[in-house]
Amino acid sequence: MNGVSPGIATPAEQQGGVPAAAVNRRGFHLARDRVYTVRYGGYTTFVSENYSYKSETYYAILARELAGEAVAPDTQSMLDAFVVPVCLERAGHCGIPVAAYTIMHSCAPAPAIVYGLNYFASTSHFEVLTGDARDREKVRHVTNGGKYPCCSQPISPDMAVTRAVSVFGKVLSPVPGMQEMAGSVWECFRIPLVELVCLSGPGGPVLSSLCPVRYSRLQPAERRLLKACIFGQVFL
Amino acid sequence: MSRLGIFVDRRTLSSSDQLTSLIRCRDAAEEMGHSVEFIFPVDIRKIPQMDALFIRARTDPMNITYVASRMAAFAGIPVIDDPESIQVCSDKVNMYMHLARAGVAIPRTLFLSKEDIHPSRVRDIMDDLGTPLVLKEPSTSFSLRVERVEDPAAFIRVARRYLKMSDWVVAQEYVQSTYDWRIGVLRGRFLYACKYIIPSQTFKIQDSVNGHVVYCAVESVPPDAVPAPIRDLGVAAGKAIGDGLYGVDIKDGKEPKVIEVNDNPSLEGGEDGSYPHVYREIVHALLET
Numbered sequence: 001m002n003g004v005s006p007g008i009a010t011p012a013e014q015q016g017g018v019p020a021a022a023v024n025r026r027g028f029h030l031a032r033d034r035v036y037t038v039r040y041g042g043y044t045t046f047v048s049e050n051y052s053y054k055s056e057t058y059y060a061i062l063a064r065e066l067a068g069e070a071v072a073p074d075t076q077s078m079l080d081a082f083v084v085p086v087c088l089e090r091a092g093h094c095g096i097p098v099a100a101y102t103i104m105h106s107c108a109p110a111p112a113i114v115y116g117l118n119y120f121a122s123t124s125h126f127e128v129l130t131g132d133a134r135d136r137e138k139v140r141h142v143t144n145g146g147k148y149p150c151c152s153q154p155i156s157p158d159m160a161v162t163r164a165v166s167v168f169g170k171v172l173s174p175v176p177g178m179q180e181m182a183g184s185v186w187e188c189f190r191i192p193l194v195e196l197v198c199l200s201g202p203g204g205p206v207l208s209s210l211c212p213v214r215y216s217r218l219q220p221a222e223r224r225l226l227k228a229c230i231f232g233q234v235f236l
Numbered sequence: 237m238s239r240l241g242i243f244v245d246r247r248t249l250s251s252s253d254q255l256t257s258l259i260r261c262r263d264a265a266e267e268m269g270h271s272v273e274f275i276f277p278v279d280i281r282k283i284p285q286m287d288a289l290f291i292r293a294r295t296d297p298m299n300i301t302y303v304a305s306r307m308a309a310f311a312g313i314p315v316i317d318d319p320e321s322i323q324v325c326s327d328k329v330n331m332y333m334h335l336a337r338a339g340v341a342i343p344r345t346l347f348l349s350k351e352d353i354h355p356s357r358v359r360d361i362m363d364d365l366g367t368p369l370v371l372k373e374p375s376t377s378f379s380l381r382v383e384r385v386e387d388p389a390a391f392i393r394v395a396r397r398y399l400k401m402s403d404w405v406v407a408q409e410y411v412q413s414t415y416d417w418r419i420g421v422l423r424g425r426f427l428y429a430c431k432y433i434i435p436s437q438t439f440k441i442q443d444s445v446n447g448h449v450v451y452c453a454v455e456s457v458p459p460d461a462v463p464a465p466i467r468d469l470g471v472a473a474g475k476a477i478g479d480g481l482y483g484v485d486i487k488d489g490k491e492p493k494v495i496e497v498n499d500n501p502s503l504e505g506g507e508d509g510s511y512p513h514v515y516r517e518i519v520h521a522l523l524e525t
Contacts, residue, residue, distance in 0.1 A: 053297055054374055054402040056349065059329060066333050079297045079323060085280070086306045093310060103280050103300070117277075119298045119375075149277045149300050 030215035030223065035060060036230050038192070040168075043072040047192050047230060049214045051078045052122075072190035081189050081210045082123050084115045084151045088207065094188035096181065097206040099153040099199050105143060108152035110135055113161065113199070113208060118148035123197070123209040128161065153208055159201040165213050167225045168192045177204035185210065193226065238523045240265045241275045241286035243304045245293040257504035258292060264515035270523055280304055284311035288522035291315065295322045295500045296375065314522045317499040321480040325499035328374040328406050331477065338476035341469065341493045343409040350403070353395045358388045365409045372406040373398035377498075384410060384439055411493060412439075416452075417486040419462075419470025420501060420514070423479055423521050426471055428511040429462040431455045432485070456509030466492055473497050481518060483507075 035057050036047040044064060048057040051073065058078060064071045073081070080086045088098040099113075108114050110131035115123060127138035129152075142150045155161075164173035169186025171178050181196060185207070195213045198205035218226065242261060248254050262272040275282055275289075277300045283289055289308040295301040295317055302322055308315035317325075324330045335342050344365055352361070362369060371394050373381035381398060385391045391407075398405045414434055420427035433453040435445075442451050470484040473494045483501025487493050501507070508514040 054327065054329075054404070056403045059347075059404050062330060062333065066337055076319070076323065079302070080306065083298065083302060083306075085303045089307060089310050103277050103303075105278060117300050117303070119296060121298070 030218070030226065032215065034215075038230055038232065040072070043070045043190070045072045045190070045192055047226070049193065049212060051191060051194075051212055052082065053079060072192075074190075077189045077191065081191055081194065082212070084117070084123060084209050087123075087210055091185065091188055091207050094184060096184045096188060097204065099206045099208045101151050101153045103149050104152050105149050106139060106146050107136075108139060108150070109154065111155045111157070113153045113155060114139060114142050115151045115153075115209060116142040116144070116148065117151055118144060120144075121148075122211075124211045126197070126209065128155070153199065155199055156201060159199045161208070162198050162200040162205060164196050164198070165218065165222050166191075166194050166196055167222055168229045170225060171196070172219070172221050172225070175200055175205060181205050181207065192229065238270045238287035239285070240270050240272050240519060240523060241283060241289045242272060243275045243283075243289055243291045243293060243301065245277055245300065248293045251504070253504040254292075261290070261292075261515045261518070265519045265523075268516060268519055268524075270519065275304070277304075280307060283307045284313070286313060288313055289315040290518065290522060291317050291500060293500075294377065296326050297323050301500075316481045316518065316522060318478065318480050321478045321482070321499045324477050325482070325497055326375055326377075328372050328376065328496065329404050330374075331497055332406065334476050335473060335494055335497070338472065340473045340476050341491060343411050343487075343493050343495070345409070346407045347404045348395065348407055349405075350399050353392055353399065355388055355392070358391045358395075361407055362388060362391065365407060368410045370408045370410050371395055371398060372408065374402050374404065374406060410439075411487040411489065411495070413487045413489070415455075415488070416495065417462075417466050417470070417484075417488060417492075418501070418507060419467060419474075419484040419486060420507065420511075421471055421474030421482045421484060422517060423481075423525075424471065424475045426459075426467055427481075427517060428508045428514055429457045429459065429467065429470075430507045430509070431457055454505040454507055454509075456506055456511070458510040463488075469494060481521075 038045045046057055046061055050057055061071050062075050065074060080090050088101055092098045108129060110129035112129045113126055115126045127142055129135040162175050164171040164178050166182040169183045171182040193213050195211040197208045199208050265272045291301050291304060293301050305315050305319045305322055309319050324334055329347055332345050368384045368386045371383050371385055376382050383394045385394055395405055416432045418430050418432055435450040438445060466486055469486055469492050473484045474482040477497050483498040485495040487495055
């Protein structure tokens with residue numbers, strides 16, 4: 001690459017996709033920080049617990065993208081998914097019901113769910129404003145003392161925050177409408193392992209954000225589903 | 237008449253130079269018969285009502301500028317900086333990959349992960365790239381998180397610090413110079429040129445020396461005084477990244493090499509002193525092509 005060495009390969013690249021441990025299914029376990037690759041629908045699909053910007057997964061996918069390989073998710077989808085307003089705009093364009101939001105610097109009317117919008121913010125961390133005395137401190141926290149803006153989503157009294165882990169667009173959640181939501185999010189972003197944070201009310205769930213998922217947080221049934229997907233059983 | 241949105245944040249408005257530059261941009265657009273509206277982060281929903289968007293705030297895929305750029309892209313309106321340019325230029329790994337893929341001359345460069353940061357590998361890297369060498373955290377800007385290291389111990393110390401912010405870091409051959417060329421490129425064409433004269437106390441265009449921030453001097457260079465190889469290299473580097481507005485930094489020498497390509501290049505320091513029509517050309521590119 002003309003003076004550029006790509007440096008060290010990611011674990012997935014070193015082992016040609018599914019790691020050696022996975023060849024023997026009985027001994028297979030989802031190892032922390034490990035990246036697994038699955039060929040699906042003409043794409044090399046990266047399964048990871050960390051799709052964040054400048055992560056090993058991000059750079060592994062970037063290198064493949066620039067080499068002309070069809071990959072999922074692509075790096076733009078990774079960026080889009082975890083910056084809340086972009087996530088909602090893109091999801092909305094994909095026909096997914098999304099939460100209403102505003103960008104604010106300080107006060108947000110309660111009740112609302114607020115996300116930080118800055119270099120250090122993570123969608124895994126949000127605050128729910130309930131209208132009590134602690135709201136001001138919560139907003140100060142996500143805006144880093146008012147230095148950065150935040151994304152505020154109003155919650156109506158009949159709404160609740162619901163979460164579900166999507167594995168290749170499939171969820172085990174009993175919440176009505178969540179399976180359709182997960183399928184649509186998978187079609188829109190192509191992120192095989194992601195948590196949906198939704199605001200659920202009488203009209204069904206609306207998407208609030210997407211979060212990364214640690215393998216260690218998966219329920220046993222979700223873990224089995226992910227393993228089945230990595231081995232290609234679910235796609236047959 | 238078209239509507240140009242200029243996206244700014246509080247930091248953009250914090251210096252008189254920035255303000256003056258924004259007013260020059262607004263005046264240029266209005267002289268061309270367009271209206272201008274400054275858009276702040278809380279007004280982001282106004283973006284789809286604009287005919288074009290010009291972002292004048294520090295860009296990063298993780299901050300509000302990326303939201304603004306993506307909103308413009310979703311609405312199908314022209315935007316500088318476009319989301320892809322922000323993504324590429326904000327990350328030096330991505331940027332150098334693009335330059336290398338296009339065959340643009342850059343200093344010898346390695347991308348390293350934490351598995352590389354041990355004494356024997358570091359010695360190999362220093363033998364390969366020479367000493368001193370430069371370590372960069374990929375999302376650095378304004379020369380922050382760029383350090384010159386002279387020995388393996390310093391290499392490991394700095395690299396470990398940067399690896400807390402990114403899973404890969406950049407190690408690069410050190411190219412000594414007293415100034416950097418800055419070539420402005422717009423839509424694949426030469427736009428302006430200047431020199432950043434590096435302060436004698438440092439090797440960077442901006443640095444903190446003994447607790448004081450030192451800045452480079454800016455010297456605008458008229459078009460006929462720009463060497464053709466520098467100009468051509470700058471344009472080639474801009475094209476390697478995309479179709480937007482870029483400031484390409486080049487180290488002069490026997491073989492000129494691109495040090496980096498910046499989206500959202502500074503225009504408030506006198507960079508365009510010999511090029512009075514820079515803002516007109518930017519407005520034209522956004523609204524009239």
